[in-house]
Amino acid sequence: MMPRVNRTRFAVLGMLMSGPRSGYDLKKDFEEQISNFWSESLGQIYPTLYRLKEEKLVTVTVKRQQGRPERKVYRITKRGEEVFREWLALPAEPIRWRNELLLKVFFGSAMQPTDVLRHIEQFQTSELETQSLYQHFANEIESRDVSPERRLYWRLALSSGRHINQARLDWCREATDEIRRFTAEPERNRKKSHE
Amino acid sequence: MMPRVNRTRFAVLGMLMSGPRSGYDLKKDFEEQISNFWSESLGQIYPTLYRLKEEKLVTVTVKRQQGRPERKVYRITKRGEEVFREWLALPAEPIRWRNELLLKVFFGSAMQPTDVLRHIEQFQTSELETQSLYQHFANEIESRDVSPERRLYWRLALSSGRHINQARLDWCREATDEIRRFTAEPERNRKKSHE
DNA sequence: GTCGTCATGTAACGTGTTACATGATTTC
DNA sequence: GAAATCATGTAACACGTTACATGACGAC
Numbered sequence: 413m414m415p416r417v418n419r420t421r422f423a424v425l426g427m428l429m430s431g432p433r434s435g436y437d438l439k440k441d442f443e444e445q446i447s448n449f450w451s452e453s454l455g456q457i458y459p460t461l462y463r464l465k466e467e468k469l470v471t472v473t474v475k476r477q478q479g480r481p482e483r484k485v486y487r488i489t490k491r492g493e494e495v496f497r498e499w500l501a502l503p504a505e506p507i508r509w510r511n512e513l514l515l516k517v518f519f520g521s522a523m524q525p526t527d528v529l530r531h532i533e534q535f536q537t538s539e540l541e542t543q544s545l546y547q548h549f550a551n552e553i554e555s556r557d558v559s560p561e562r563r564l565y566w567r568l569a570l571s572s573g574r575h576i577n578q579a580r581l582d583w584c585r586e587a588t589d590e591i592r593r594f595t596a597e598p599e600r601n602r603k604k605s606h607e
Numbered sequence: 608m609m610p611r612v613n614r615t616r617f618a619v620l621g622m623l624m625s626g627p628r629s630g631y632d633l634k635k636d637f638e639e640q641i642s643n644f645w646s647e648s649l650g651q652i653y654p655t656l657y658r659l660k661e662e663k664l665v666t667v668t669v670k671r672q673q674g675r676p677e678r679k680v681y682r683i684t685k686r687g688e689e690v691f692r693e694w695l696a697l698p699a700e701p702i703r704w705r706n707e708l709l710l711k712v713f714f715g716s717a718m719q720p721t722d723v724l725r726h727i728e729q730f731q732t733s734e735l736e737t738q739s740l741y742q743h744f745a746n747e748i749e750s751r752d753v754s755p756e757r758r759l760y761w762r763l764a765l766s767s768g769r770h771i772n773q774a775r776l777d778w779c780r781e782a783t784d785e786i787r788r789f790t791a792e793p794e795r796n797r798k799k800s801h802e
Numbered sequence: 803g804t805c806g807t808c809a810t811g812t813a814a815c816g817t818g819t820t821a822c823a824t825g826a827t828t829t830c
Numbered sequence: 831g832a833a834a835t836c837a838t839g840t841a842a843c844a845c846g847t848t849a850c851a852t853g854a855c856g857a858c
Contacts, residue, residue: 418816419707426714436837446713449706453819458839479827481837500718503729504708508846512614513699514644514767519621520760523695528760534698564789565715565723572709572778579774583767594759613844631809648847653811674855676809703818 417499420452420460425496428470428488430562435461435484445566448549448573461486469495517587525595529588536584542577546570612694615647615655620683620691623665625757627682630656640761643744643768656681664690712782720790724783731779737772741765 427433427441435457442452461484464470469492475483488496513535520528553566622633630652637647656679659665664687670678683691708730715723748761 419705419710420817423710426710426717429714429717434837435839446710447704449704449709449713451703451705451818454838455820455840456818462839477836480835481824481826483837496714497717500711500714501722504711504726506733507706507708508646509642509644510614510646511644511702511767513702514764515614515618515621515641516695516699517760517767518641518644518764519624519691519695520763521754521756522621522624522692527696531699538701559716561716561789564785565712568715568782568785569709569713571781572706572712572775575774575778575781576771579770580767583770586766586770587763590759590763594756615845629809630811646846649810650812650848651846657811672808675807676852676854678809 417505418460420456421464422496422499423450423452424457424460424464425469425488425492426500428486429493429496430558432473432485432487434486444552445549446569448546448570464492468492525591529591532584532587532591536581539577539580539584542573543581546574546577549573612700613655615651616659617691617694618645618647619652619655619659620664620687621695623681623683624688624691625753627668627680629678629680631678639747640744641764643741643765659687663687720786724786727779727782727786731776734772734775734779737768738776741769741772 423442424438427438433441435454438457438461439452439454442450461470465472465486468489470486470488473485473487475485477483513531516523516531517528549570550567553563553570556563558566618637619633622628622636628636630649633652633656634647634649637645656665660667660681663684665681665683668680668682670680672678708726711718711726712723744765745762748758748765751758753761
């Protein structure tokens with residue numbers, strides 16, 4: 413069997429490339445920086461860090477703090493950097509699409525058109541929220557003290573999200589219009605495929 | 608624990624709403640009709656059909672054929688339709704993003720700019736392939752004998768893919784330009800964040 | 803002769819989420 | 831007094847893919 417590469421490993425290693433962090437920090441960074449196109453849960457991060465440590469791709473330092481739990485700070489090793497760069501050079505795997513909203517729209521004829529419109533409206537609302545979240549991300553990028561090169565790539569990754577977010581919003585409007593137009597045309601509505 | 612709804616069940620039930628099919632047929636339909644935004648493997652489909660049969664949401668008829676293996680044709684039951692419609696009315700779950708290309712672009716500063724450009728180019732190539740696949744899908748939709756309503760929703764689901772595909776292609780061009788501009792500006796390149 | 807299609811199914815394995823477990827401190 | 835934050839970790843479970851297993855037929 414040819415198991416798919418474990419991407420969590422590389423997402424974690426990549427984050428550690430820009431400085432040592434704890435598992436908890438990593439979770440926050442994933443959310444604040446790339447939740448746009450990537451997510452990891454703590455239930456994935458902690459075991460992954462353990463395995464990376466076993467493989468000597470990272471090292472750990474335990475930091476005791478007063479009034480707070482201990483922090484395990486992970487630092488990437490030379491070997492870790494090598495392994496990360498090897499993965500980075502490989503072509504990216506295609507995205508596996510599973511869009512539940514589109515599945516429901518596709519099966520739309522099993523609902524009332526108003527129900528389909530409601531689904532699209534909900535989707536539109538969440539995409540509008542995403543849009544304002546992206547503005548927040550944009551501010552985040554510009555306020556952080558990172559190299560111009562890192563900023564460039566961070567901006568580009570965000571920009572992709574913005575393009576797609578806009579495309580989704582455009583589609584919402586188009587879809588809403590077309591469904592409304594369809595329901596407003598009674599003669600076309602009545603016509604069946606076998607006629 | 609609150610397990611996430613098994614969407615394969617509903618994708619299968621939804622397909623069976625428009626007529627009885629075998630597991631093999633379902634796989635083909637998923638690919639030819641909605642591979643755009645949904646995928647299922649046979650290793651998921653067969654066990655799902657078995658479970659749906661146990662739950663009496665579908666019935667089976669074995670069709671013997673000469674010179675070919677038996678076909679098990681599944682038909683959705685009244686109860687199956689009810690269960691499907693209940694799911695259909697629920698709000699769609701948000702998409703869980705995991706875009707490996709964007710992850711690699713985000714970590715771009717660990718590569719040479721030319722390597723990032725190569726990744727984007729590969730992505731662009733695959734998106735151009737997708738674009739022509741969508742043209743094929745569009746023809747497929749118009750040639751099939753389905754009701755105007757089903758055709759409407761099928762078109763809309765495809766249209767979403769086309770919007771996003773175009774957005775990705777636009778982003779590829781933008782990203783390529785910006786990386787080229789960055790590498791062409793030597794003084795900006797040299798400047799570090801701590802200066 | 804090899805490959806693709808038709809057709810079903812199981813086994814092995816990896817991926818990923820959520821709940822549970824623990825417990826102090828800070829904020830509302 | 832409740833809830834969020836800090837902080838780590840395990841266990842249970844669902845999701846999903848690929849490989850394996852079987853076997854006939856038709857095309858190149």
